[in-house]
Amino acid sequence: MKLQPGTTIVKNGQLVDGTGRPAVPNAALIITDGIITYAGPAADAPPAATDARVIDAKGGTIMPGLIEAHIHLTYFNVSELQDLDIKYPVEYVTLQSGVNAKTALECGYTAARSGGCLHNIDVWMKKAIEEDMIPGPRLSASGREICGAGGLMDWNPDYRRIGMEGIVFIVNGPEQARTAVRKLVKDGIEWVKTYPTGDAASPDINDHHTLCMTFEEMHAVVATAHNHGLKVTGHCRATEGIRNALKAGYDAIEHGTFMDDECLDLLLKRNVPMCPGLGFELFSVQRGKEFGLSQRVLDGHQETLEAGAESCRKVLKAGGTLGLGGDYGFAWTPHGTYAQELTFFVDYVGFSPLDTIKCATLGGAKMMGREKEIGTLEKGKLADVLVVAGDVLKDISLLENRDNLMAVMQGGVVKAGTLVKPASL
Known part of the structure; x- marks a missing residue:
């Protein structure tokens, strides 16, 4: 399964990283060549490449696939x-x-x-x-x-x-x-x-x-x-x-x-x-x-x-x-x-x-048996990510409606979602 080359930044949303830890408000997720290189508060994020692709979560939720x-x-x-x-x-x-x-x-x-x-x-x-x-x-x-x-x-x-x-x-x-x-x-x-x-x-x-x-x-x-x-x-x-x-x-x-x-x-x-x-x-x-x-x-x-x-x-x-x-x-x-x-x-x-x-x-x-690769949004893991419109911690039923999924990513490649046109396979 191919990985998305280059740098992608997902920002302007809360981060629910899948570990069970509390959500991080106003977070950023940085993906480099399909691998997560940063997941945390946007204020602490390292400088990104000038040609980075940006996905705006629009105040929604950034979470694992x-x-x-x-x-x-x-x-x-x-x-x-x-x-x-x-x-x-x-x-x-x-x-x-x-x-x-x-x-x-x-x-x-x-x-x-x-x-x-x-x-x-x-x-x-x-x-x-x-x-x-x-x-x-x-x-x-x-x-x-x-x-x-x-x-x-x-x-x-x-x-x-x-x-x-x-x-x-x-x-x-x-x-x-x-x-x-x-x-x-x-x-x-x-x-x-x-x-x-x-x-x-x-x-x-x-x-x-x-x-x-x-x-x-x-x-x-x-x-x-x-x-x-x-x-x-x-x-x-x-x-x-x-x-x-x-x-x-x-x-x-x-x-x-x-x-x-x-x-x-x-x-x-x-x-x-x-x-x-x-x-x-x-x-x-x-x-x-x-x-x-x-x-x-x-x-x-x-x-x-x-x-x-x-x-x-x-x-x-x-x-x-x-x-x-x-x-x-x-x-x-x-x-x-x-x-x-x-x-x-x-x-x-x-x-x-x-x-x-x-x-x-x-x-x-x-x-x-793949918890070292997927399942959470942590540095070093494959960028399998959901960007969801709305706060899933307040209303988890948002995940039932595909119209609420702005981006569905595997290895940083956007495969589905309303925000970005799916990449061709």
């Missing part, structure tokens, strides 16, 4: 199970994914971590983005997922003989779990996504209190993945599933819904980050009925909403790492509405705007 910590680029207005695996051929899903990647960037998400995809699209999407073939967030690639037989993701009846391998490897025992990981190793992924537990979406046989993988299967996944330098994460709602994942050596937890004190201690001891993906639960409760979700499913989502919010409060209070995002791409959580998650965490979960932004920037960077 947002990071979607659990993205599904291959989900496109999913309203029923067939939308996830057999509705369209891989060629069309790839085109849909390109549209979703562009949308994410235009919404201010300059980086993203995959939470699983159909086929092997994310790996090649990452390559295309990095080579500036298509616009999109810097991507940590995942691929097809792993679930135990009869588990949450094993929905196609055996009599149809169509399998599930477009989206997930169904495993029975540790040997099959190892085999699945080895196939993913060959695909070139970074994250192995698994399903240790069920979900409210499947109330009859795999609800949010059930397990979908054995500890032995999970341990086999971790041992094989770590041997090849890959990281492992898992859809973990039930308490025992969270505990099993942490004891098996998982590198991240998705959701972490029903977290007890033992799980929290394990999470903190191993410094494992968590992406709750919690807004999905609220939007399912609010809009699910119009898309045909049953009352049992809605009740389950309400339960996971309340328990998940409490788990997030525990993790934040204890000093753990949270990334924000997750499961956008369903009909009731379409791509392009990602920033609803931030508003939700302020209004419903009770996080402060500063803490919420820290989770949505630095937290996501930590989940990607």
